Amino acid sequence: MTRHEASPYATVMGDGQLTGRPIVLAGAGPYGGDLEIPEPLVTGGRKWVDVDRDICMHAEQFPTRRWWMAFGVALAMLGVLVFSVIVLIYGGMGIVGVNQPVGWGTFIINFVFWIGIGHAGTLISAVLYLFRQQWRTGINRAAEAMTLFAVACAGIFPIIHLGRAWFAYWLIPYPNARGPLWVNFNSPLAWDIFAISTYGLVSLTFWYIGLLPDLATVRDRATHPWRRAIYNAMSFGWTGSHRAWRHYESAYMILAALATPLVFSVHTIVSFDFATSVMPGWHTTIFPPYFVIGAIFSGFAMVITLMTFMRGYFGMTHYITLNHMEAMAKILMLTGMLVGFAYSTEFFMAWYSGSEWEGFVFRNRAFGPYWWAYAIMFTCNAIVPQVFWWKAMRRNTWVLFVVSILVNVGMWFERYVIVVTSLHRDYLPSSWGMYALTRWDYLILIGSFGLFFTLFLLFVRVLPVVAISEVKGVMDPEVARSHPASAAAAALQEA
Amino acid sequence: MMPVSTKGILGHFYVPAEALAAAAKVRDAGWTHFDFLTPFPIHGMEDAMGQKTSWIPWVTAVLALCGVLFAQGLQNYVMVWDWPMNFGGKPFAAWPAFVPITFEAMVFWAALGSAIVAIIAGKIDTVPQPPPMLVATGATVDRFVLWISATDPKWDAAEAERFLRSLGADGVRLVDARGGSDA
Numbered sequence: 001m002t003r004h005e006a007s008p009y010a011t012v013m014g015d016g017q018l019t020g021r022p023i024v025l026a027g028a029g030p031y032g033g034d035l036e037i038p039e040p041l042v043t044g045g046r047k048w049v050d051v052d053r054d055i056c057m058h059a060e061q062f063p064t065r066r067w068w069m070a071f072g073v074a075l076a077m078l079g080v081l082v083f084s085v086i087v088l089i090y091g092g093m094g095i096v097g098v099n100q101p102v103g104w105g106t107f108i109i110n111f112v113f114w115i116g117i118g119h120a121g122t123l124i125s126a127v128l129y130l131f132r133q134q135w136r137t138g139i140n141r142a143a144e145a146m147t148l149f150a151v152a153c154a155g156i157f158p159i160i161h162l163g164r165a166w167f168a169y170w171l172i173p174y175p176n177a178r179g180p181l182w183v184n185f186n187s188p189l190a191w192d193i194f195a196i197s198t199y200g201l202v203s204l205t206f207w208y209i210g211l212l213p214d215l216a217t218v219r220d221r222a223t224h225p226w227r228r229a230i231y232n233a234m235s236f237g238w239t240g241s242h243r244a245w246r247h248y249e250s251a252y253m254i255l256a257a258l259a260t261p262l263v264f265s266v267h268t269i270v271s272f273d274f275a276t277s278v279m280p281g282w283h284t285t286i287f288p289p290y291f292v293i294g295a296i297f298s299g300f301a302m303v304i305t306l307m308t309f310m311r312g313y314f315g316m317t318h319y320i321t322l323n324h325m326e327a328m329a330k331i332l333m334l335t336g337m338l339v340g341f342a343y344s345t346e347f348f349m350a351w352y353s354g355s356e357w358e359g360f361v362f363r364n365r366a367f368g369p370y371w372w373a374y375a376i377m378f379t380c381n382a383i384v385p386q387v388f389w390w391k392a393m394r395r396n397t398w399v400l401f402v403v404s405i406l407v408n409v410g411m412w413f414e415r416y417v418i419v420v421t422s423l424h425r426d427y428l429p430s431s432w433g434m435y436a437l438t439r440w441d442y443l444i445l446i447g448s449f450g451l452f453f454t455l456f457l458l459f460v461r462v463l464p465v466v467a468i469s470e471v472k473g474v475m476d477p478e479v480a481r482s483h484p485a486s487a488a489a490a491a492l493q494e495a
Numbered sequence: 496m497m498p499v500s501t502k503g504i505l506g507h508f509y510v511p512a513e514a515l516a517a518a519a520k521v522r523d524a525g526w527t528h529f530d531f532l533t534p535f536p537i538h539g540m541e542d543a544m545g546q547k548t549s550w551i552p553w554v555t556a557v558l559a560l561c562g563v564l565f566a567q568g569l570q571n572y573v574m575v576w577d578w579p580m581n582f583g584g585k586p587f588a589a590w591p592a593f594v595p596i597t598f599e600a601m602v603f604w605a606a607l608g609s610a611i612v613a614i615i616a617g618k619i620d621t622v623p624q625p626p627p628m629l630v631a632t633g634a635t636v637d638r639f640v641l642w643i644s645a646t647d648p649k650w651d652a653a654e655a656e657r658f659l660r661s662l663g664a665d666g667v668r669l670v671d672a673r674g675g676s677d678a
Contacts, residue, residue, distance in 0.1 A: 047637065048534060048636060048637035049636055049637050052636055173569065173573065179578070180577070180578070181578075182573040182574075182577065182578045183573075184580070185570045185573060185574050185592060185593060185596060186574070186582060186585075186589055186592040188595075190596070191595040191596055191599075194595070194596045194599040194600065195595065195599050198599040198600075198602055198603040201603065201607065202602060202603065202606045202607070205606055205607055205610045206606070206610075208610075209610050209613075209614075212614075213534075213535070213635065216635045217534075217635040217636065219635075220631070220633075220635045220636065232628070236614055236618075237497070237618075237627055238635075239532055239624060239625075239627050239632075239634065239635075240532040240533050240534060240632075240634040240635055240640075241530050241531075241532055241617070241621060241624060242530060242531040242532070242533055242536070242537070242540050242541075242544060243530055243544075243546070243617070243620070243621040243622065244616075244617030244618070244621065245533065245536040245540070245617075246540075246541055246546055246549050247549045247551050247613045247616040247617050247620065248536070248613055248614075248617060249536050249549070250548075250549035250551040250552065250613065251549075251551050251609050251610055251612075251613030254551060254552060254555050254605070254606075254609050255606055255609065255610060258555075258602050258605055258606045259602075259606070261598075261602070262599075262602045262606075265595070265598055265599065265602075269595050269599075272595070469534060469535040469536075470535065472534050472535045472637075473535035473536065477509075477510040477511055477512070478510075480637070481509045481510050481637070482509065482637050483509045483665070
């Protein structure tokens with residue numbers, strides 16, 4: 001592409017000038033035709049120097065009052081989690097609602113919910129990287145951080161669900177003095193341990209590798225020698241050497257290529273916890289794709305919620321533009337329709353299979369005593385995202401925010417519907433029952449959000465919240481350069 | 496660990512295209528101990544600097560195989576040899592049940608190992624670098640810095656300086672960390 005004297009990107013100052021459609025340069029294409037180029041990913045005429053300031057600022061200045069307020073609320077909710085878990089471990093599982101016949105309650109619901117949230121982070125960082133979606137650079141750092149914190153929240157629940165949480169280390173297969181008593185590798189619950197821990201650690205590695213060059217940027221901006229030394233150690237002495245970039249880029253690509261099947265495998269294995277059982281409503285082959293797509297759907301909703309905050313609270317509108325939000329809205333609508341399709345397929349198969357039990361479970365799901373949970377799920381997940389057929393809705397941050405919250409609610413209820421409605425009425429009508437949450441179920445759920453937001457708020461205070469080096473790479477050098485021209489430019493013109 | 500040269504020359508460029516053109520000229524002029532310090536990776540720089548493709552994928556392949564062998568070894572050892580249990584008359588070596596953990600272990604070994612090896616490789620598989628904490632280059636901000644180490648067989652301070660200026664580099668300066676920098 002021929003470089004223009006004045007880049008068309010230099011004049012795009014903010015969201016107001018973005019349309020979500022290509023910029024048409026009349027007569028600039030081959031043979032005098034029009035040239036269409038995508039709109040800039042970074043607005044406001046930002047230079048590379050400005051990127052460092054805009055993004056590192058939040059980790060360099062004293063926290064604002066708004067941050068303290070948000071942090072105070074999050075910390076209070078985290079306190080609720082710590083208190084309730086202590087009470088749970090001291091008092092035993094009797095204080096929460098699980099009982100016969102519903103032996104899997106909110107802990108498993110919350111576990112699947114939080115693990116699902118995490119999946120969007122990996123999708124953005126790995127899958128969109130492999131597909132060369134450059135808009136991911138504005139949001140991938142925060143989305144990957146979200147993955148880690150969501151996995152941290154998810155990890156709590158299977159452990160407290162054990163009842164005797166202090167024996168959690170029995171889940172790890174290691175030579176021991178208990179027989180030796182090994183885990184049963186034929187059990188999907190044992191697969192889960194490997195899947196979740198691999199997912200957590202590989203996500204952490206991927207995130208940290210992405211952070212290395214940015215930690216060096218923070219180091220080079222630091223004025224205090226300690227701060228400089230700490231960030232230098234954290235970046236492993238990164239200098240930006242292209243001989244290091246060569247291996248770095250190769251490793252980054254490989255991590256993306258490994259994380260992509262990993263993210264699909266993790267929720268597949270989570271779905272095996274259900275699908276390999278003989279419960280009607282669980283024992284179906286659609287579960288792996290259904291769970292994976294639901295996870296991506298709920299995760300994107302959470303990303304939209306967080307990005308709305310980052311735009312509003314931290315003023316990141318030049319890096320997370322309306323075009324980014326619109327792209328996420330499109331993915332939300334697509335995955336929402338796939339989830340809705342899965343709901344319909346389940347119903348069709350319940351009828352088409354001719355299985356009496358399967359048919360009953362699905363009639364009971366939609367029209368039984370838990371019809372309200374099914375209605376919330378179906379409305380929030382399959383119907384509400386349909387507003388994104390209209391471009392004006394995709395580009396309205398209020399609509400996006402409200403829809404993202406509704407989808408989060410809907411996806412929590414999806415897991416509620418799957419877990420509770422299948423268990424509460426199975427083969428034997430004499431052992432049917434109902435499931436009621438106790439106050440501790442609610443407190444632990446609320447508390448897990450406290451842990452999530454506490455970790456996220458700490459993250460925005462100490463680390464660059466946008467991938468600086470990746471954003472710099474997708475900016476137009478003609479806008480981003482700090483010097484208009486040098487001798488080298490003239491030499492390049494002659495050559 | 497990382498080879499560091501206390502002497503050399505630095506000069507910088509302002510856009511990737513200039514850096515790319517300069518790198519090709521440095522390569523063609525026969526310099527070998529040179530490097531580009533850049534705020535983000537530049538597409539095509541490997542060729543321009545005359546580097547081969549990274550060997551990290553081979554490390555990944557070996558580690559992935561190790562992960563597969565580890566997981567298969569562990570599961571077969573436990574389920575077939577050390578603690579065989581009869582689940583409804585099913586075979587002890589129920590290989591389909593071992594697939595998920597084998598896959599997870601493969602990813603785990605390959606991903607973590609590749610990341611660690613890549614970080615170390617960036618330090619070892621390189622040419623002598625400028626003394627990192629002594630030289631503020633701006634390469635993590637917005638400059639594309641060319642570094643030629645004095646360890647280069649072709650090294651001649653005056654010749655190197657003349658060459659960098661002929662490339663059109665800005666801020667050309669000789670670094671001598673022992674004898675003091677003239678910057």
